[in-house]
Amino acid sequence: MPDKPKVAFYWCASCGGCEEAVVDLAEKILDVVAAVDIVFWPVALDFKKSDVEAMEDGSILASFVNGAIRTTEQEEMALLLRRKSKVLVAFGSCAHLGGIPALANLWDREAIFDTAYRTTASTVNPEGTLPQVSLAHNGDRVHLPGFYNTVRALDQVTEVDYYIPGCAPTPNIIAGAVETLLGGDLPPAGTVLTPDIALCEDCPRLDTKPQELTIERFRRPHEVIADEGTCLLAQGLLCMGPATRSGCGHLCINGNMPCTGCFGPTSKVRDQGAKYLSAIASMLGFEDEAAIDRALDGIPDPVGTFYRYGLAGSLLRRRKMTPVDA
Amino acid sequence: MDKPAAPATADGWEPKIVAFFCNWCTYLAADLAGTSRMKYAPNTRVIRVMCSGRVDPQFVLEALAHGADGVLIGGCHPGDCHYQSGNYKALRRFRLLKRMLLAFGIEDERVRLEWISAAEADKLRDVVNEMVAQVKALGPARLGTPPEDWAVGLEEEADEEVEGVTV
Ligand code: SF4
Numbered sequence: 001m002p003d004k005p006k007v008a009f010y011w012c013a014s015c016g017g018c019e020e021a022v023v024d025l026a027e028k029i030l031d032v033v034a035a036v037d038i039v040f041w042p043v044a045l046d047f048k049k050s051d052v053e054a055m056e057d058g059s060i061l062a063s064f065v066n067g068a069i070r071t072t073e074q075e076e077m078a079l080l081l082r083r084k085s086k087v088l089v090a091f092g093s094c095a096h097l098g099g100i101p102a103l104a105n106l107w108d109r110e111a112i113f114d115t116a117y118r119t120t121a122s123t124v125n126p127e128g129t130l131p132q133v134s135l136a137h138n139g140d141r142v143h144l145p146g147f148y149n150t151v152r153a154l155d156q157v158t159e160v161d162y163y164i165p166g167c168a169p170t171p172n173i174i175a176g177a178v179e180t181l182l183g184g185d186l187p188p189a190g191t192v193l194t195p196d197i198a199l200c201e202d203c204p205r206l207d208t209k210p211q212e213l214t215i216e217r218f219r220r221p222h223e224v225i226a227d228e229g230t231c232l233l234a235q236g237l238l239c240m241g242p243a244t245r246s247g248c249g250h251l252c253i254n255g256n257m258p259c260t261g262c263f264g265p266t267s268k269v270r271d272q273g274a275k276y277l278s279a280i281a282s283m284l285g286f287e288d289e290a291a292i293d294r295a296l297d298g299i300p301d302p303v304g305t306f307y308r309y310g311l312a313g314s315l316l317r318r319r320k321m322t323p324v325d326a
Numbered sequence: 327m328d329k330p331a332a333p334a335t336a337d338g339w340e341p342k343i344v345a346f347f348c349n350w351c352t353y354l355a356a357d358l359a360g361t362s363r364m365k366y367a368p369n370t371r372v373i374r375v376m377c378s379g380r381v382d383p384q385f386v387l388e389a390l391a392h393g394a395d396g397v398l399i400g401g402c403h404p405g406d407c408h409y410q411s412g413n414y415k416a417l418r419r420f421r422l423l424k425r426m427l428l429a430f431g432i433e434d435e436r437v438r439l440e441w442i443s444a445a446e447a448d449k450l451r452d453v454v455n456e457m458v459a460q461v462k463a464l465g466p467a468r469l470g471t472p473p474e475d476w477a478v479g480l481e482e483e484a485d486e487e488v489e490g491v492t493v
């Protein structure tokens with residue numbers, strides 16, 4: 001067959017949902033398969049790293065990498081695919097901004113190892129063995145990937161050309177992005193391949209979001225039965241719509257749940273969490289400190305709420321491991 | 327009497343404090359402190375804003391991520407804001423920002439909001455001196471994850487070993 005464009009898929013620190021998302025393209029995946037030659041996709045096809053290494057640099061049209069970078073192996077694969085590909089695409093929230101795995105940046109390597117290999121009730125590890133990059137086993141040396149202290153987004157490890165956001169990206173977004181990439185009329189490098197407007201702007205509930213919204217009390221989803229027609233933020237639910245990029249089709253809103261921010265910010269926002277913090281704090285209807293503080297008790301986990309999918313890509317990136325009373 | 331500016335630490339490190347001062351009050355207080363030849367710690371880099379309500383929390387994080395060791399926001403006293411309620415907005419954001427910064431491991435003393443009127447040059451001096459001393463005691467903030475921190479812990483492992491592992 002004449003040369004079809006070559007495409008690769010790879011996963012790093014991720015849950016597998018992004019792989020599912022590709023399969024979820026359903027019939028549309030047949031169009032993709034007909035149009036391209038998939039040269040590497042560990043979850044589905046039996047090609048090896050050595051096959052990729054044997055390819056000429058730049059010979060893959062596009063590599064879609066999902067997952068954040070936690071280990072030396074993931075970094076090595078990201079760099080390898082970068083070298084072999086014309087276009088490197090960060091696929092899904094974790095590759096885009098760190099995703100859920102980046103919430104581990106609220107701890108460090110030592111604290112994580114301590115919990116996972118020492119202190120949890122179900123752990124039996126009398127010798128206190130911790131993960132190592134090299135160990136002797138039956139007379140051989142076994143080499144394992146090293147575990148970084150901090151989770152990084154893909155573009156903090158190597159240059160990324162495009163981003164497909166979402167936890168996981170929706171079929172429409174993926175199909176649109178693949179079409180754009182194969183169409184040859186490429187947008188400027190660094191583009192996030194979705195509309196660059198806030199989720200609120202085309203939300204079906206926008207009409208019920210008051211111009212000057214005042215909130216007296218924040219509520220968590222289990223505390224209310226939300227009205228299905230009214231803006232969720234107006235009902236005191238922490239909907240991330242004002243600080244999140246549109247394009248998902250308002251999936252959570254249509255399920256009567258507040259947006260948790262998985263598409264990341266628009267291009268005008270530097271830090272999704274700080275932007276959202278600013279928006280909701282402004283809306284609080286109090287002027288005295290004690291009343292403000294009482295209302296803020298309704299947000300028990302600000303970092304986990306405001307940076308659920310974007311801690312690695314945020315301005316601060318991680319917690320500083322100082323003993324402060326939070 | 328003016329307190330002397332805090333002395334530099336042994337290795338010469340001096341805290342950098344980014345200060346967002348409202349045009350109508352704290353900025354004028356800084357001006358007054360200058361024309362009155364008050365001496366105070368020279369560690370602030372003042373950025374004039376039209377109102378404390380203009381200070382986007384993103385500015386505070388940006389300052390910290392780019393090497394500031396502390397951030398001071400100065401606004402008009404409650405009831406005195408030139409735009410009626412900008413300082414209340416600043417207060418609400420600040421209260422939430424503080425909670426978030428604590429969860430980021432950022433010590434309380436590093437980020438501060440103060441109401442300082444145009445006449446209160448002495449309060450400005452005292453706040454700056456106190457904050458510089460406190461931040462100096464804490465040491466450098468080193469936020470925004472300097473690249474050398476990514477691999478913490480891997481170096482020792484690599485020493486015992488290894489071909490093929492880049493840290
Ligand atoms: S806050 Fe949420 S529910 Fe309200 S308009 Fe925005 S996206 Fe829609």
Ligand code: SF4
Nearest residue numbers: 248252259260261262
């Ligand atoms: S509503 Fe928000 S959290 Fe839900 S899919 Fe869309 S962007 Fe993601």
Ligand code: FES
Nearest residue numbers: 348377378402408
């Ligand atoms: S004008 Fe000074 S705080 Fe608003």
